[in-house]
Amino acid sequence: MTKGKQLSVSAIRNGTVIDHIPAKNLFRVISILGLDKFDHQITFGTNLDSTKLGQKAIIKVSEKTFVGDEINRIALVAPEARLNFIKDYEVVEKSIVKVPLEISGITKCVNPKCITNNEDVMTKFHVINKNGEISLKCHYCEKITDQEHMSAEI
Amino acid sequence: MNHRNLVSINDFSKEEILRIVELAAEFENNPKPGLLNGKVIATLFFEPSTRTRLSFESAVNRLGGRIVGFTDASSSSTSKGESLKDTILTVNNYSDLIVMRHPLEGAALYASEVSSIPIVNAGDGANQHPTQTLLDLYSIKKTQGSLENMNIFLVGDLKYGRTVHSLLMAMSHFNATFNFISPPELRMPDEYKMHLDNLGLKYYEHSDFTDIISRADIVYMTRVQRERFSDPMEYEKVKNVYVLKKEMLENTKANMKVLHPLPRVNEISTDVDDSEKAYYFTQALNGVYTRQAIIASLLGLIK
Numbered sequence: 284m285t286k287g288k289q290l291s292v293s294a295i296r297n298g299t300v301i302d303h304i305p306a307k308n309l310f311r312v313i314s315i316l317g318l319d320k321f322d323h324q325i326t327f328g329t330n331l332d333s334t335k336l337g338q339k340a341i342i343k344v345s346e347k348t349f350v351g352d353e354i355n356r357i358a359l360v361a362p363e364a365r366l367n368f369i370k371d372y373e374v375v376e377k378s379i380v381k382v383p384l385e386i387s388g389i390t391k392c393v394n395p396k397c398i399t400n401n402e403d404v405m406t407k408f409h410v411i412n413k414n415g416e417i418s419l420k421c422h423y424c425e426k427i428t429d430q431e432h433m434s435a436e437i
Numbered sequence: 438m439n440h441r442n443l444v445s446i447n448d449f450s451k452e453e454i455l456r457i458v459e460l461a462a463e464f465e466n467n468p469k470p471g472l473l474n475g476k477v478i479a480t481l482f483f484e485p486s487t488r489t490r491l492s493f494e495s496a497v498n499r500l501g502g503r504i505v506g507f508t509d510a511s512s513s514s515t516s517k518g519e520s521l522k523d524t525i526l527t528v529n530n531y532s533d534l535i536v537m538r539h540p541l542e543g544a545a546l547y548a549s550e551v552s553s554i555p556i557v558n559a560g561d562g563a564n565q566h567p568t569q570t571l572l573d574l575y576s577i578k579k580t581q582g583s584l585e586n587m588n589i590f591l592v593g594d595l596k597y598g599r600t601v602h603s604l605l606m607a608m609s610h611f612n613a614t615f616n617f618i619s620p621p622e623l624r625m626p627d628e629y630k631m632h633l634d635n636l637g638l639k640y641y642e643h644s645d646f647t648d649i650i651s652r653a654d655i656v657y658m659t660r661v662q663r664e665r666f667s668d669p670m671e672y673e674k675v676k677n678v679y680v681l682k683k684e685m686l687e688n689t690k691a692n693m694k695v696l697h698p699l700p701r702v703n704e705i706s707t708d709v710d711d712s713e714k715a716y717y718f719t720q721a722l723n724g725v726y727t728r729q730a731i732i733a734s735l736l737g738l739i740k
């Protein structure tokens with residue numbers, strides 16, 4: 284395995300390393316991925332130095348390989364995140380997150396009169412990506428939830 | 438038409454809009470009194486809107502259909518705490534198509550996702566009221582002969598007015614020029630101006646309501662409501678400014694028509710009513726034909 288950087292948080296045998304998470308969004312990533320309800324070993328480090336992000340966080344999740352939309356949901360709060368899939372302490376595959384076209388259930392709609400805030404309806408948004416600036420257009424009420432309001436709700 | 442529901446005007450292409458407008462003309466010119474024989478249409482008004490409901494019910498009755506439903510939430514099981522989903526699934530058993538009005542935004546889209554029968558949105562909060570937009574377009578087509586290259590003046594509350602927003606979106610398919618006349622507090626929101634910018638369509642903003650309407654093909658009036666102003670003094674200042682008076686029609690174009698979604702309060706003087714340019718009551722009649730076209734089309738009774 285690669286030496287140095289990754290060793291700032293103890294190595295895992297099998298699982299996924301999620302790197303390049305903005306430090307301030309670590310707990311939102313944990314909550315989006317439901318790691319607070321996860322049974323296997325998880326280690327994380329935060330406020331690590333990163334030339335790109337200033338302060339970054341890293342999460343190592345044992346016995347779990349995240350795929351596709353499952354992981355792309357974190358793109359809203361960690362668009363630069365990189366994934367390393369680990370098997371027997373070796374990186375067997377690398378991946379980056381992709382901003383999905385649609386996103387369900389991770390943030391509330393900003394509009395108090397939206398059906399999703401008043402009935403038992405899962406939120407669903409169409410992702411608008413304007414030069415890296417991400418905002419969400421509600422599938423139901425058509426109102427835009429911007430980054431600032433997402434932060435407040437996630 | 439490929440749509441099973443009419444929820445948002447933004448789901449409809451230019452061709453689909455034109456098709457509804459054509460069908461509305463067909464219903465006006467050749468009434469089809471037995472078309473809905475044996476059909477039951479549900480009108481679910483979770484908030485009251487007498488005018489819209491009467492228009493739909495007239496449209497259905499004149500085609501021989503039957504109507505079930507309620508006129509406000511207090512007379513429905515919603516007042517007992519029933520979810521929208523349960524109401525829709527229940528009414529699915531009793532009818533062939535649901536017309537619904539709901540105070541929450543996105544309610545009609547959600548209903549269309551759980552419903553096994555077509556949903557027509559008759560207004561979801563401040564969001565969409567697509568049958569109003571389509572009847573506005575039919576009124577423009579009928580009076581102007583075409584929807585292309587119109588000079589449209591939108592007057593009054595352009596900030597909160599759902600009707601003018603949807604009309605702008607729909608008419609942006611047809612190379613329209615827009616003039617916005619409103620108090621500074623109630624200007625057209627930026628997102629709609631950006632939409633026009635992206636399409637390269639022209640628009641002009643004015644705060645004075647003057648003889649600039651001499652260039653108009655359509656003057657679309659809306660109500661300026663007291664509750665939209667945080668400062669009551671501001672409302673007092675503008676309440677009589679955005680009022681169309683008969684003498685203002687003098688230098689307008691011969692083809693010009695005045696539209697209004699109704700109900701009117703004072704924004705069109707009653708002396709305008711006698712002018713042949715006053716079109717708002719016929720516009721309401723056009724709503725019946727347009728709603729017939731929409732219902733028949735969604736039920737697949739007409740291609």
Ligand SMILES: [Zn+2]
Binds near residue numbers: 393394421423
């Ligand atoms: Zn919403």
